[in-house]
Amino acid sequence: MRHLAHIIVLTVWLACLASSASATNGILLSEADRTLYTAAFEQLEARRFETARETAAKATNALPAKVIYWLDLTREKTEADFAELARFIEENPDWPRQRNLLRNAERAMPADLSDSDLLAWFEARPPVTTDGALRYAEALKRAGKDNQAATLLREVWIEFKLTTKQEKTFLKQYGKLLRKDDHIDRLDRLLWQRSARAARRQARRIGNGYVQLAEARLLLAFRRPGVDRAVRKVPGKLREDPGFIYDRARWRRRKGRQQGVIALLDPPRPDAPHPEVWWPLRHWAARGALDRRDFEVAYRLASHHGFEKGLGFAEGEWLAGWIALRFVKDPDRAYDHFVQLFDGVSTPVSRARGAYWAGEAARSKGDEEQAEHWYRLAAKHISTFYGQLASKRLGQPLATTLPRPIEPQPEDRQDFARQELVQVVRLLGQIGQKNVQRRFLDRLRKMATTTSDFWLTAELALEQGRPDRALRTAKEARRSGLILPDHLYPLPNLPHDDAMDLTLLFAVIRQESQFYNEVVSGAGARGLMQLMPATAKRVARKLKIPYRRSKLTQDPAYNMRLGVAYLTQMLDRYQGSRLLALAAYNAGPRRVDRWIKRFGDPRKPGVDPVDWAERIPFGETRNYVQRILEAVPIYDLRMASGQVDLPLDWATAGFPQPN
Template sequence: MQPVETGRAKSERAFGRNRLKAATAIVLAGLTSLPDAALALSPTISGASMPAVGPQDFSEGLPAATPAIAYGSGDVVQVAAPSGALAQAIALASSGKGREAYALRNTMSDPIDRLIIDWLLVRNGDSVMTSSMITAFARAAPGWPTMKLFRARAEQALQRENPTPQEVIDVFSGNQPETADGARLLARSLLATGQAQAAAKVIRHAWVTDTMSDVNQKAIMTEFGSMLTPADNMRRAELLLYAENAKRAQALDPILPAAERAYVDARAATIREAPDAARLMAAVPASMRNRPGYKYSMIQLYRRAGQYSDAAKLLLSVPNDRAAQIDPGAWWDERKMVSRKLLDQGDYKLAYQIVADYVPDGNADDLDAEFHAGWYALRFLNNPNLAVKHFTQLARFAKTPISVSRGQYWLGRAQEARGDRGAAANAYRAAAAYGMTYYGQLARARLGIHAPGVGGVPQPTGADKSAFSRNSMVQAVQRMAAAGAIDKTLPFFTALGETLPTPGQVTLLADLADKYGKHHFALSVAKTAQNRGLPVGGLAFPTAGIPRTTQVPADLERPVVYAIARQESVFNPGAVSPAGARGLLQLMPATAQLVAKRAGLPYSQPRLTNDPAYNATLGAFHLDELVGNFNGSYIMTFAAYNAGPRRVSEWIAKYGDPRDPRVDAIDWVERIPYTETRNYVQRVMENVQVYRERLGSGQLAIDRDLKRGSSGG
């Protein structure tokens, strides 16, 4: 079972989102911002002669053993059986023996093998890879996985190489460094060449956009403190406070004036939920109390104390100035949490005002804001005209199948409520096009369509097969797998899932993963392709992940087991969650032991991750118990599987029993207070419908499944 939303970072920051990395960070595209001068900075390594100083073509910058090849250009690169040297070099690179790995790499004749070793060494941050070698690799293998990381690795390598100031300036060529280390190096070089203003610009940008490490923060304060303005220092403090890094924010206290210091300390106490947080906030000087950050922390204090109306008043008093808010996403999280609490209290109008006051700017939070505003307007304010406005916006912003179908389904509901049946039918049809999704299935049920219509697995064409075989990343996967390193290929599968242009090629990639027994790789790439709009059909709902020998109780339909496994582990039999849940159905060992005893099966913790059929069998028996405990309710079973039965009982007390015909089950699911669990129930419910179709065991019945079970005892 997945870990439930716990802790402040979960409940208040939308499950660990990192929104604070500056949008101005350089997007690495083959390290194109690193010019040829960078190639002059690397010494000879393991007998591989490096280029001489001076501008030159990047093909000349590759180590002597590496001919320039147009990887990714469509040229066919023949893939022979890997030599034993590849397996040995991979093992060396993975164990921190970079020089030995690189020496062996230089004996290899196959260019893909050499690129594999280069990729591993750069990804691991091995010091054997100089900045010029990293740059040359990126030019030779555009599109290979984790290229963004490679820019940071190149900057780290450059710092190790003791280049001249002018060489550093030439390397960055007017671009902002990706890392704080790079910013310090470039600023130092600019100062050495008399460019103090440019140096200050580099440092100030890094200071207010990069949370960076404690070491880098202290180093910049020491070396470049005179370049930083009081406003810069306060901006950094805000950045860190919104990131909930109270310790690092308070490390700025020595360079802050007294009023700002009191402000930072009070907000840090709020982050820590310290007993004296309210007292410290009350002691913040009046000059600091109009700052959005002060109001943000006060809103948190009010919310935690159950003073939701006070929190709402503050939320409505803050101008929607995204620049001043520093982290608009954090502000949206507060709006959502406070509005949901007000909804629970029956203050529907104020709940609506809070979410409707959110100003969209085209990011992911817009979808959530428009949904909440529309849902509140339709279901709690009985104002379908207002709801249509918000759901129309939601449908306009939406890009993925899940969000498009949600927007269109609710637009249909709103149009239906206002009496426009034609517009409602149009919206339902738009949602129904995404029959693999929860709301697409609900729209189909509304239209009287009795199947999800997901379809089978796309069949590759001859052109698909040709293009796939020529792809250098595919060749790398094949060679790494043959060398016994299939477990290191997930980044390649991920990158391919994000870039392969046709459903047929995605099928070939999934087949490749299945060939190597990596069913979870296959599902991950299919889901990625589906989310970017490729019609991959049943490929995103594989049936190979559950062993045929799995024992499923007679009263539990097999599609439920598939549905849970797809959501819990993406069919990874070796998955272990941070909370300790294990295997295909993510069973906690203590739960598995109890289930095994009740089912009359032997218990073995190692088998939870090394015997997929054993894990799936115990998971199936556990699911059967839960379904029985909830008198057949799938909603409650799935919610309990994720969040625990106790919380389900709490939600029944608050929102009613979804098995009761008088309770709207769709609204009940949407009222689940945990985002993770709310999403979980919807995803598993949609999975059940598709797996019925895939396994030939029934038709679309999501409307009935939502009301499944009896509340009579």
């Protein structure tokens, strides 16, 4: 079979990674300790916590015993007392699951804990539980800090979760401190969080139409019968409540009533709370307005995204600029959005996107000098989709090599190896505790700040047979402006023939599973190439080989054989167009066929493939396609001896073009 040799070699590489998980780097558990800790973790899984700790205490190396102790301290119903928890928190600030430790410490606080100790504790660590916050408020009152106590108590009422009994006690003791706005804010929070019983109780306390508002919002949220009648009952003064409008719009979206959604969202409400909740709805409505050619409506919905930073800001500014440029035909307005996007983001992907499209807007205005300026800014980010498109606009090939940071020095490696969390990772690898080990690898990644930190954490993950964690670390490093080529674009020692097919295969696996063959997605996709069982079964039948679901995660070669066959089917279906084949691999060919009918065929002249890629309705698929297409030339560069050209044939390859 085509690629079979590559599959075999890659499988060997993955097997070597898995076996390297036993690498010790000088830290080695004795056979007796391994036996004890294997038994202790089995006892822990059986919820025999005391027995597990007793077994672990017999081992010579005490560090895995500390992990078992930490697992006991962080569980929901730990029996540890406050002194134990406080000591562990104080001595181990870098260990994972700090919030669990704080939660349990607050619950375990003794009744006779002095006010001075209480105040010192909470001044260093803000409360995370209702009981802890109330203890803190009482201590503040006794210390004569009434205003600070009142502010905290109002925050507890609005933001914290209270049981029915706690609500009654709270109102009896502190009800006089609460203002009507505090009650309204609590109701609003409960409704946004869909806490139905608590919201109904709270609405009855307020009265004056809030009972009807709460009932309507809850029926809308849970799609219960009687929605229309409940909506009509909401009094006029509350019909403009942002949460009520949102729930109505969300209900209409779930019913497929796009025009009805737009009627509620346009004109936009820029001051609406929770922009992170509103944005997916606005985004969907804006794209729907585009489909109906209501371009100004689409622009208004996108431009009033409500964000000042973050992913929503980046998506909103870009979408508003793109609509203004491509559909409203207003390059000046578009240019302002793209510049604002560029100035307001920090990640290479978003910076390149803002700069490239600012160049496109300048080009549309006829300002070639300004366009070149922006293309050059975008092209600095050569590992990104839009950085590569900018290089193409400038007529530049991809550089001969990727930038490489300075490798860690021997003293850096020694310091890293001495870190307790690093030793924990290596010891857990020796006793097969992958799930627990993952928490510590992730913690090291989040703590990384220097090139050496990122490099050595990624190296450690690879050593432990977790290429997915190594890749995540390298991606985190890239967000900080550091490129770790060996970890960001894993490359086994493979022959270079048929290089472009091989680079596409690597790019797909990198995006699908991050080279970790045991991964199962929330949707049920499995293994290296993230095959859905039903798809894998169909492909196996077509290849006339037995279908074994377990082999999708246990046998990398089996997964890849089916995955390569399916990807090849998609490439054949779309005459070699990688854009369409990748979209189909992710979202299904039937959807792609529908999108071709809606947006045109990007293989044909007159349909811009970049705009087509951006019109894909699913954000996941848009991102998927771009991340793979940008990785292919980087893999090609890593496997080539010289410069790599950047042809834009990923949309049209193999499709007959007119002379």
